[in-house]
Amino acid sequence: MTEAAQATSSVDSRPLLSVEGLHKYFPAATSRFRRNERFIHAVDGVNFTLAKGESLGLVGESGCGKTTTGKMLVRLVDPTGGHVIFDDGVGEPTDIATLHGKPLKEFRRHAQMVFQDPYDSMNPRRTIFDTIAEPLQVQQVGSLVDRIDRVTEMLALVGLTPPRAFLFRFPHELSGGQRQRVAIARALIVEPSFVVADEPTSMLDVSVRTGVMRLMADLAAGLGISYLYITHDLAVARYMCSRIAVMYLGKIVEIGDTEEILRSPQHPYTRALLSAVPVPDPTVKRPPVMIEGGVSTVVNPPAQCRFYARCPLADDYCKTNDHPPLEHKGQEQIVACYKA
Amino acid sequence: MSGAPLLAVEDLTLHYATRAGEVCAVDGVSLTIEKGQALGLVGESGCGKSSLALALLRLQPDNAQILSGKVLLDGVDLVSLSDEAMRAYRWNRIAMVFQSAMNALDPVYRVGDQIIEALEQHVPSARKQLIERVQELYDLVNLDHSFIARYPHEYSGGMKQRAIIAMALACEPDLIIADEPTTALDVIVQDHILREFGNIRRELNMSMLYISHDMAVIAEVSDVVAVMYAGKIVEYGTAEEVFTRPIHPYTQALMSAFPSVTGEKHELATLGGEPPNPLGLPPGCHFHPRCPFATDICAEQEPPTVRRGEHWADCWNPPEEQGDD
Ligand SMILES: Nc1ncnc2c1ncn2[C@@H]1O[C@H](COP(=O)(O)OP(=O)(O)OP(=O)(O)O)[C@@H](O)[C@H]1O
Ligand SMILES: Nc1ncnc2c1ncn2[C@@H]1O[C@H](COP(=O)(O)OP(=O)(O)OP(=O)(O)O)[C@@H](O)[C@H]1O
Ligand code: SF4
Ligand code: SF4
Ligand SMILES: [Mg+2]
Ligand SMILES: [Mg+2]
Numbered sequence A: 001m002t003e004a005a006q007a008t009s010s011v012d013s014r015p016l017l018s019v020e021g022l023h024k025y026f027p028a029a030t031s032r033f034r035r036n037e038r039f040i041h042a043v044d045g046v047n048f049t050l051a052k053g054e055s056l057g058l059v060g061e062s063g064c065g066k067t068t069t070g071k072m073l074v075r076l077v078d079p080t081g082g083h084v085i086f087d088d089g090v091g092e093p094t095d096i097a098t099l100h101g102k103p104l105k106e107f108r109r110h111a112q113m114v115f116q117d118p119y120d121s122m123n124p125r126r127t128i129f130d131t132i133a134e135p136l137q138v139q140q141v142g143s144l145v146d147r148i149d150r151v152t153e154m155l156a157l158v159g160l161t162p163p164r165a166f167l168f169r170f171p172h173e174l175s176g177g178q179r180q181r182v183a184i185a186r187a188l189i190v191e192p193s194f195v196v197a198d199e200p201t202s203m204l205d206v207s208v209r210t211g212v213m214r215l216m217a218d219l220a221a222g223l224g225i226s227y228l229y230i231t232h233d234l235a236v237a238r239y240m241c242s243r244i245a246v247m248y249l250g251k252i253v254e255i256g257d258t259e260e261i262l263r264s265p266q267h268p269y270t271r272a273l274l275s276a277v278p279v280p281d282p283t284v285k286r287p288p289v290m291i292e293g294g295v296s297t298v299v300n301p302p303a304q305c306r307f308y309a310r311c312p313l314a315d316d317y318c319k320t321n322d323h324p325p326l327e328h329k330g331q332e333q334i335v336a337c338y339k340a
Numbered sequence B: 001m002s003g004a005p006l007l008a009v010e011d012l013t014l015h016y017a018t019r020a021g022e023v024c025a026v027d028g029v030s031l032t033i034e035k036g037q038a039l040g041l042v043g044e045s046g047c048g049k050s051s052l053a054l055a056l057l058r059l060q061p062d063n064a065q066i067l068s069g070k071v072l073l074d075g076v077d078l079v080s081l082s083d084e085a086m087r088a089y090r091w092n093r094i095a096m097v098f099q100s101a102m103n104a105l106d107p108v109y110r111v112g113d114q115i116i117e118a119l120e121q122h123v124p125s126a127r128k129q130l131i132e133r134v135q136e137l138y139d140l141v142n143l144d145h146s147f148i149a150r151y152p153h154e155y156s157g158g159m160k161q162r163a164i165i166a167m168a169l170a171c172e173p174d175l176i177i178a179d180e181p182t183t184a185l186d187v188i189v190q191d192h193i194l195r196e197f198g199n200i201r202r203e204l205n206m207s208m209l210y211i212s213h214d215m216a217v218i219a220e221v222s223d224v225v226a227v228m229y230a231g232k233i234v235e236y237g238t239a240e241e242v243f244t245r246p247i248h249p250y251t252q253a254l255m256s257a258f259p260s261v262t263g264e265k266h267e268l269a270t271l272g273g274e275p276p277n278p279l280g281l282p283p284g285c286h287f288h289p290r291c292p293f294a295t296d297i298c299a300e301q302e303p304p305t306v307r308r309g310e311h312w313a314d315c316w317n318p319p320e321e322q323g324d325d
Helices: A003-006 A066-073 A101-110 A128-138 A144-157 A176-188 A208-223 A234-239 A258-263 A268-275 A316-320 B049-056 B083-089 B111-122 B127-140 B147-148 B157-170 B187-204 B214-220 B240-242 B249-256
Strands: A017-027 A037-048 A055-060 A081-086 A111-114 A194-198 A226-230 A243-248 A250-255 B007-018 B021-033 B038-043 B064-073 B094-097 B177-180 B207-211 B224-229 B232-238 B307-310 B309-315
Touching: A017 A066, A037 A066, A037 A250, A055 A066, A055 A128, A055 A208, A055 A234, A066 A111, A066 A194, A066 A226, A111 A176, A111 B064, A128 A144, A128 A176, A144 A176, A176 A194, A176 A208, A208 A226, A208 A234, A226 A234, A234 A243, A234 A258, A234 B240, A243 A258, A243 A268, A250 A258, A250 A268, A268 B187, B007 B049, B021 B064, B021 B207, B021 B232, B038 B049, B038 B214, B049 B064, B049 B177, B049 B207, B094 B157, B111 B147, B111 B157, B127 B157, B127 B187, B157 B177, B157 B187, B187 B207, B187 B214, B207 B214, B214 B240, B224 B240, B224 B249, B232 B240, B232 B249
Parallel strands: A055 A226, A055 A243, A111 A194, A194 A226, B038 B207, B038 B224, B094 B177, B177 B207
Antiparallel strands: A017 A037, A017 A081, A243 A250, B007 B021, B007 B064, B224 B232, B232 B309, B307 B309
């Protein structure tokens, strides 16, 4: 087992998902005629575990590989390398990364994804009812009447009331936040084992968002649904996730207990991230952020620490050594930095 | 700031026809934005923010109807312009960062070409100069130049958002409408972009309508704030007034429910009750079924406007005016 995997073994002795050495490279050149030697290292050796009923937050810079990681867990993107061991305690543990055919189809029943952009994840010609009921239809759950009941109930739970005002409308006839809630309702209606939720509440105002977060948390507690919760909103991560993983250019640079990380972030990137959280008070002028925004793509990166070019603590040791390994720094905090 | 405002919306009403019935999305909205001013627009999901924004550009969907009102830009009423004349205003004078990348980027064209196309109509120039301009814009939003020649599906969610921001800034419009422009950005990139945005706006005296659910971002970017509930603007004032001395009970609820990453972890507050039914808004004050201060009259008659200087709200039972302390 990897270091990251060991750190969470106290949460549950048998994790639902164990992600080991996960990679995804995309070709970087656009030429169709030359063989590609340059690759975007979108996800570059990621390890973590997800326990049954657990929510792991995944935060990090825009473009660092969060969505790609999430899509590999539900096999909407094929990994370049690595393993994703799925073990629901019922069937045999299986490696999702290499599944094909019927077993892959079987696996898909357990996994759902809430897409980052609720606009491009829905068929514009299907009504809201059809959209939400689709996973039920695919899995042939219940009669039409049952399905209408279930969909109506889900609509009410995500705050789309009265449900009859929404059932037979089309996705483009909804506001951004309403559509986002349709996506959540669709993912949760089949009571999956785990859900990759990619910025699922990013367009919701506080009060609606709190309701949706409660619903998701209740389902985690009641049905044991696990979430990989991708978000840039650290306050949301605080309320939804017992642990968070911080990603930077394809690598997890810090992972651990949420409160511990928020209280004492160890990695320089995590520290910068926390210092940049805006405050809801127009009279407060926040000090400038510790690091500048950078260009968030890595094409054939050098061996050294991924954060080297922007790190305020970087020195010669960082420059001449490989990217630092993840090591224990706190109780449950694991950090990849020579200086932490 | 004085003189005629850049934008004046007067009594704008927009309805949608749906299979379930008529949806009143914008209900007699009036507001102004001065030259160089940033107006933050906040409100519950579905309250009509995007509908209002799209109507300003005359980009409302086919099933929408503007029932009444004017949208005056420098005194010209956009609602009554011909389609042809309206096209000259889009991008050049008013640009928009759409809530969804899908509405703005065409999946079959390279992103750079799409920005170049918008630029070309504004200032026809040699391709080399146009590309240089796109490179400048990409630097501004922290995107690698190699992405100029890439397709939208090769961008991450936040990269698409940044490309759209670059596109909106390309033609240096008088007014930029940004609808949840940073929902996919981490706080460091967001911070960088909002600062760059601020610099450009100051330099060009550009006005902005900024829609967001993120009250902290609203607090940072807005000069004035408008709060929308069920199709109506229910409160308006300087950012400082609205944040520190909110009048409307809905605004008060918005302010108190904000979760924080520091300090004690509090139980999250929610607004009780159900969001308003878009097909049948309650009579009187639309907020009355959820309002802790509601009295009988609130359910019967539309609330009056309470004014405290430039700061106003529509409410029957506003809190006592606080003295300065
Ligand atoms: N094309 C349409 N046809 C019918 N109804 C629509 C259409 N577009 C939006 N609506 C409805 O109009 C109301 C206002 O929608 P709008 O998109 O303006 O909300 P919003 O304030 O931008 O919300 P959000 O913060 O969730 O994006 C909602 O009830 C929505 O369902
Ligand atoms: N289909 C693709 N083809 C080529 N490159 C891709 C593709 N999908 C993603 N990438 C690249 O992989 C990297 C990671 O993208 P990803 O979408 O996983 O980022 P993210 O962390 O989700 O970012 P955001 O927070 O902005 O959504 C980016 O550099 C992106 O350009
Ligand atoms: S290893 Fe060095 S460069 Fe990398 S984050 Fe730590 S201090 Fe910075
Ligand atoms: S008018 Fe009445 S119901 Fe409406 S916000 Fe004021 S007190 Fe509440
Ligand atoms: Mg993403
Ligand atoms: Mg909207």
